[in-house]
Amino acid sequence: MATRPDPPTGASRSRTGGRPAARTAKLSRDVIVNAALAFLDREGWDALTINALANHLGTKGPSLYNHVHSLDDLRRTVRMRVIGDIIEMLNTVGQGRTRDDAVLVMAGAYRSYAHHHPGRYSAFTRMPFGGDDPEYSAATKAAAGPVIAVLDSYGLEGEDAFYAALEFWSALHGFVLLEMTGVMDDVDTDVVFSDMVLRLAVGMEHRR
Template identity: 80%
Template sequence: MAAQPSSTAGRRGARLSRETIVNAALTFLDREGWDALTINALATQLGTKGPSLYNHVESLDDLRRTVRMRVVGDIIDMLKTVGQGRTRDDAVMAMAAAYRSYAHHHPGRYSAFTRMPLGGDDPEFTEATRQAAAPVIDVLASYGLEGEAAFHAALEFWSAMHGFVLLEMTGVMDGIDTDAVFADMVMRLAAGMERRR
């Protein structure tokens, strides 16, 4: 009886898709970090060789950009979900807590989210990042803020969240009751929203 050809390579190739590769990259980021993400490193995680990934992604830049866009979308969805049905201080606190939790549970993805500035040279990513402020702006409307005032307030909110998260993640606030400090900071931000009118 003739030996049957091995189908291992075929199964491995069939398993790969752009979606599979992007999902693997997201997992890789949280474990290894942004700077470690390369085509060859990701291919190793997937049990294949680097060249096979190029059937689905054009380059490392293409992969990283796709990952960033996916993370921005996930954050927007998360903020919309936690803010739904909430207003004012309750909504601000819920969004802040969700944002902080995401950063701690997905440090690599969070790093990808903050890698490009709002005014970067990628118009689509720039617009997507600006849209990440939309759920916060919607909540700020319950304080009577709208237009440019709401957008600026959302940027201030994001700046405070990002700064706090970075201090936590780098260990600067080790030994401090960060939960209490965080809650106090968010409530002060919320009180500031009320006064901005």
């Protein structure tokens, strides 16, 4: 009777199937945070726990505590990282653009990010938004910075620009949520989105 060959060196069988478990990576805070970002997009915010992430990394939960203090610490770090990535993305796509051109491009990039990274987007918009964490509250407000910079090309400054940026974000966020939940499955969402953003841009012009 033939015997089953041993698994390759360094691999182990998972408890739930025949595939080898993921090979343990050399852990660091950056490795853990990057893994958490990928985990979010695949499994969602509510599924992110220390043990679930450790299993994703092919290790045990206690190993992660050498690099993150707690689940709250991990989640806060992930959210701060997502905010930074979104700010960088909006600054990049908006660079050298002004007025309607910039608004259209930035809105499209925001929508694309939400669809390609649903778990990260959920982390970005998760409540409570700032709470009693001044650094996190400041970071979330900074996320409006790239839009405010574009609104300057419409002649909007200070408080007017900040409130216009909030209106802009509210419209995009609401659209993305409706789209993701399937409410608009029967309509051409690309057309509706473009029309909405153009109307927002026209509204910026009249806010002065």
